[in-house]
Structures are given as structure tokens and as C-alpha cells.
Amino acid sequence: MVMKQTPMTEEKRAKILADMHRDEAKRKSGYRERALSLFPHVCGSCGREFSGRRLKELTVHHKDHNHHNNPPDGSNWELLCIYCHDHEHEKIIDAKYGNASSSSAKSSEPGLANPFDNLDSMMGKK
DSSP: OOOOOOOOOHHHHHHHHHHHHHHHHHHHHHHHHHHHHHHHOOOOOTBBOOOOGGGGGGGEEEEESSSTTOOTTTEEEEEEHHHHHHHHHHHHHHHHHTTTTTOOOTTHHHTOTTTTHHHHTTTTTT
């Protein structure tokens, strides 16, 4: 079955164009675009440079972890690649709940499970 397309009216075309301009302006006013215009496109942790299509792998990290704290001078931001950004947030989780590999890690913490909890008792050790 072939669907018949209706021609686009000038009014519809103008609305689509206006929506595109509005979305672009909104994106450019966001903190990511501001950070990309303020800082060199380099990961603040590993030092890799990003450009072109790979620029999407560069993220904005809020140093104080408050996504509502977006000063115009960018003093709460740093650009991190997706890998270093994930690692930065893992460090916060480790600090909050303790190192998961240590025997003091608690599996009772929400969202955390330590498969080695009670391993000594299962092995017959005290």
C-alpha cells in the first residue's frame, strides 16, 4: 500500500523552522554549550582532545555535584570524557559506601550488593 504525501504548506514549513530555531537557542543557552565555548575540548582528567563527531563524548562535570549550580563563568564545571566522568562518580560512591572490595562493605546499603559478604562463614572460617 502506497501512502500519499500531502505537500507541506508554507505555514507548516515556517512553524518547523521556528521550532528548530527555538530548540537551537535553548540548546546554546544550556550549560553544556556554554562550557564547550569556555573551555578547550580536552578531558580535564586524561587529557584526550575531542573534536568533530567525537565531541559528544565530552561531558560537563559539576565539581560540587550540584547540577543547579551553573555560574556563568563556569567555575563549577570541568569537561571530562565519558569514561573519566563515570570514574569520577564511582569515586563518590566508593567514598560514601566504602570500598566494595573491603570486608567492611555493607550489602545492606540500598543499591549495593557485595557478593563476598559472609564468604568467611560460607567457607567455614571464623
